[in-house]
Amino acid sequence: MKKKCMVSAILIGFSWALLTIPARGQETAGIFEQPLLITSAGQNAEVQIVAVLAKRAGLNYTLSKQATAADLENMKTLVLVLGASLKGLGAAGLDMDKERERVMALITAAQKAQVPLLCLHLGGETRRGPQTDDLIAEVLLLAKMVIVVKSGNGDGFFTKLCQPRNIPLVEVEKTADVQIPLQKAFK
């Protein structure tokens, strides 16, 4: 019984390790520089969680839920937390079209300033849906790396977008697990 438990634990640990390792040849450590600007794409609540994880990871970050190009000044990485929240959009007085416009303008400005893009999706399956998926599909192609909580990629949506373009995709089991790959991604 004890042996079985040990084997199970090793298997679970091994599977978890496999999940957090992207495809061979894809670099996920030390590819971004600080300071980083964290904002959401869809006014989701997870952006606040990412800020807490960044703080725990000891990263030098600024959180701005409705960041614009001006907020990119002196920033070396743009972190987009993906996922549309109707509640969040409503509270911010935005609709999805306006939010998309803001996000795309921000990415354009980041590209112009050669600030790389790191995308995160923490909301799992509940933070998917037509509105979110349309925005993700547009934004993700411009990312240098993507970190997702596994339950949000149950249908392989992120894999299908990242794989053909060789964008490193790190899958983690739960929200708290995002901290390690996030930390490692920065110099």
Add this chain to the structure above:
Amino acid sequence: MSRHQNHRATGLVGLALCAASLLPLSCRQPRKITQPPPDDRHAPYNYVGRRAMVVAAHPLAVEAGLEMLRRGGNAVDGAIATAAALNAAEPFASGIGGGGFMIIHLAREKRTTVINFREKAPQLASPRMFKDRGEEEKEWRTSSGLAVAVPGALAGWDLALRKYGTRTMAEALTGAIAIAEHGFAVSPTFSSINKDEYERLVKNVPEGSCYLNEGLPYEAGERFRNPDLARTLRLVAASGVKEFYQGEIGRKLVAAVQAKGGIMTAEDLASYKALELEPLQGKYKDVTILTAPPPASGGLHLIQFLNIIERWPVRTWGQNSVPYVHHMSEALRFIFADRERYLGDPGFVSVPVHWLISKDYAAAVASRLRDDCPLESYPYAECKQEEKDAANTTHLCVLDGDGNIVALTQSINDFFGTGIVPEGTGFLLNDHMDDFASDEQSINAPGPGHRPVSSMGPLILFRSGRPFLALGSPGGTRIFSSLTQIVLNVTEFGMGLDEAIEAPRFFSFSSGGKPGPIAVEARFPEEVISALRAMGQEVEVREAYDKYFGGAQGIMVLRDKKIIHGGADSRRDGVGAGY
């Protein structure tokens, strides 16, 4: 696996985990749920009983209520046991830091009564208290001490037990204490709401609080325990509700509110009283509706709405057909104007209730609507009230073997309320001051001792003088619209109770004379959405089963079949059990 299947699977895992969490309670009594629910949590499923039934938004709360009934308690005892258990099992939606309304039908006396345990404003509240601080600063209205109204839950539960129950408060709190002590596996619903409200919680809950898991939101399946709440409830069980309103718990509550900039005093808390009221009565065809009167607005607006609908051939139109959705959305926009203009606390202002629920008034509204397109503008009050997206609150129903029924809706307003937890108590404080209007001229402006207008509307429906349906829902201002649709699904479209609850819902409103979009669940056929848009209606498509539209629970008595059906909403974690 498709996304939808995935969602179902996640839900099932959550329910299975919840069921596993039931074990400590279930060990004492065998469970007698008639047959297992279907794999698809959204598939209509009526819980069946022959004598008694409990429906609520969490399986542990249902179990607590059912156990009370099995031990000989009546529907009131069962309802308070369930309500208290929800504080432990669904703490983000209601609890002793909040308030609500319940409607009680006493079978032997053939009498129905209402208990108003809605929170009230502190004595230092004033009509300008919002305006003076800048209306644009929304955050302080929902997450500071100023957002906290004087809680009424324990006073209401106590009044109901003393007057109509057969058990003590200590007995009614037993299940809640066990749940808080032993804990349970968090459901996907709990987890997603915990994530949504993270910002408020980080701001207000003390370090190490059980409402976050090591400072982060809970993932589905992780264990939630609340020993502080268990201790608080034990104190109330031992010393009575005065421990909350005048004792150590009360002192901690007032200190927590004041530390966060609030104006509540010990006197506010000590002077709180729940009120017993005559129910408000309405009629739809052969159905008599009894519900909570203002400051609850859900029941009143439901009666208004049904009065208007009574004039239309809804059965010919068909459920969720284009004319059905168009006409009802237009009517909702008129009703929201009435809400802005006329609804306040009747203890302080005059509310023209009887005129609003009159058939003549309904005829006047119906005559102003156009069949082919939306109106350009709608009536409005000078003091516009903001429409909120929040989908909070909870509802339960209990029917006992003697035919007594309780429908009870309770809340701490937004999910997780203010996020403020009085030191070491484990319960969350409400943000119901946010239910007052910002404008000092509004009939619903804050004032000392005023109770803010609520959207709650617990109902009991009667046919030939006998109750046949108890119903209620959370869902903010969507409550009465959702309840009306469920009532029509049953009475006009012949649906079974849970089928009526699970059916796709829609909603619209007006604010300041401007129409809001028609929000529909994604299950609405594309051709209906297209046709509504072609008529000039703005349509907003939401999730397929969106808790924005509430989480209704109901009990239906099928006298011809001599059985009872319980219906519980899969938009949240609703379940039922009977025997």
